[in-house]
Amino acid sequence: YRIIDKSSSSIPFSLNPIQEDVLDNIHNRNLILKARQLGMSTFSVLYILDEVLFNPNLTAGIVSYSLEHAQHIFKKIIGHALDTLPYALKPLAGVISRSAREITFNNGSSIRVDTTLRGGSYPLVLVSEFGKTCSRNPQKAEEVVTGTLQSVPLEGRVIIESTGEGNEGFFADMVNNASRRDNEKLSQLDYKLLFYGWM
Numbered sequence: 001y002r003i004i005d006k007s008s009s010s011i012p013f014s015l016n017p018i019q020e021d022v023l024d025n026i027h028n029r030n031l032i033l034k035a036r037q038l039g040m041s042t043f044s045v046l047y048i049l050d051e052v053l054f055n056p057n058l059t060a061g062i063v064s065y066s067l068e069h070a071q072h073i074f075k076k077i078i079g080h081a082l083d084t085l086p087y088a089l090k091p092l093a094g095v096i097s098r099s100a101r102e103i104t105f106n107n108g109s110s111i112r113v114d115t116t117l118r119g120g121s122y123p124l125v126l127v128s129e130f131g132k133t134c135s136r137n138p139q140k141a142e143e144v145v146t147g148t149l150q151s152v153p154l155e156g157r158v159i160i161e162s163t164g165e166g167n168e169g170f171f172a173d174m175v176n177n178a179s180r181r182d183n184e185k186l187s188q189l190d191y192k193l194l195f196y197g198w199m
Contacts, residue, residue, distance in 0.1 A: 001013045001046050001049070001050075001081040001084075001085075002080060002081060002084040003042055003046075003077065003080065003081070004076060004080055006037075010080070010084060013042070013046060013081075015043070016038070016039055018034075018038050018039070018040070018196050019038075019039055019040070019043040021194070021196075022040070022043060022194060023043075023047070025192070025194060026157070026159075027186060027192035028154075028155070028156065028157055028158070028188040028189070029157075029158045029186075029188070029189060029190060029191040029192065030157070030158060030159045030160065030161075030191065030192050030194065031160050031174055031175060031178050031191040031192065031193050031194070032044075032159065032160065032161040032162070032194045032195075032196070033162065033163075033164060033175050033193065033194070033195045033196070034161060034162070034163060034194075034195070034196040034197075035163065035196060035197055035198035036163055036198075038196055040161045040196070041073065041077070041128050041129075041161065042077055044126045044128065044159050044161055045062065045073055045077040045078060045126065045128075046077065046078075046081060047159070048060045048062065048111060048124055048126055049078050049081055049082075049111065051124055052105060052107075052109035052110065052111055052124070053092060053093060053105065053107070053109070055107075055109060056107040056108050056109060057107070057108035057109060058108075058109040058110075058123060058124060059109070059110055059112075059120065059121065059122050059123060059124070060109070060110070060111045060112070060122065060123070060124040060125065060126075061111070061112050061113070061114070061117040061122040061124070061125045061126070061148065061151075062074070062111065062112070062113045062114075062125075062126045062128065063113075063114060063115060063116060063117060063125065063126065063127045063128065063144055063148050064113070064115065064127075064128045064129060064133075065115070065128075065129050065130075065132040065133040065136060065137070065140075066115065067113075067114065067115055069128070069129070070113040070114060070115065070128075071100050071101070071113060073113065073128065074100070074101070074103075074111075074113045075100075078103065078111065079098075082095060082098075082103075093105065094106030094107060101113055101114060115133075115140060115143075116140065116143040116144050116147050116148050117147060117148040117151055118143075118147040118148070118151070119151075120151060121151055121152075121153055121156075122148070122151045122152055122156070123152065123153055123155070123156035123157070124152075124156060124157050125148060125149070125151070125152050125156070125157070125158050125159070126158075126159045126160075126161070127144060127148065127149075127158070127159070127160040127161070127162075128161060128162070129161070129162045129163070130144065130160050130161075130162045130170070130171045131162035131163055131164055131165035131166075131169070131171040131172070132162065132163075132165050133171075134165060134168075134169030134170050134171045134172070135165040135166055135168075135169060138169060141169060141170045141171070142170070144170075145170050154188050154189065155188065158191075160174070160191075174191060175193060177191075178190075178191045178192070178193035179193055
């Protein structure tokens with residue numbers, strides 16, 4: 001895959017040490033508290049793209065604090081990765097349809113972006129910048145918790161990644177609960193806390 005870096009250049013994607021750590025420690029339910037500019041959104045989005053390309057009939061969802069941000073992720077990360085695939089690999093992607101909110105592939109898989117997902121089952125979900133959703137729009141955050149997260153089956157996978165946005169709201173509560181519980185002996189429904197500070 002190729003990504004657009006901070007200087008607006010298209011470069012091959014290569015895992016940085018923090019992204020490698022997340023990949024090595026991924027669990028069914030993942031809660032990532034992180035500093036800015038660590039590449040966590042890029043990693044998470046490309047992880048989802050990779051999963052849907054190589055697993056048939058997988059429905060994935062990406063949720064963000066605003067539809068504009070979700071569509072930006074869709075266009076700038078997924079869109080760029082698909083558009084710049086080497087010619088020989090383009091048939092692997094097999095894009096059947098592509099809109100501002102959904103991409104479907106010829107293996108039966110799809111990715112949808114929105115501010116919340118309701119109805120249907122989403123075995124793979126990314127909630128990007130959930131702390132921002134909680135601080136800006138608590139009602140929307142509640143929809144994510146009661147709708148989006150409930151759409152993920154037991155054996156599915158959730159990645160919630162965000163910078164901290166205060167000590168109140170669903171994201172802060174989830175982080176505090178996961179921190180108190182610890183990452184030992186997690187069930188499929190327990191959130192694994194991964195923390196990456198600015199240092």
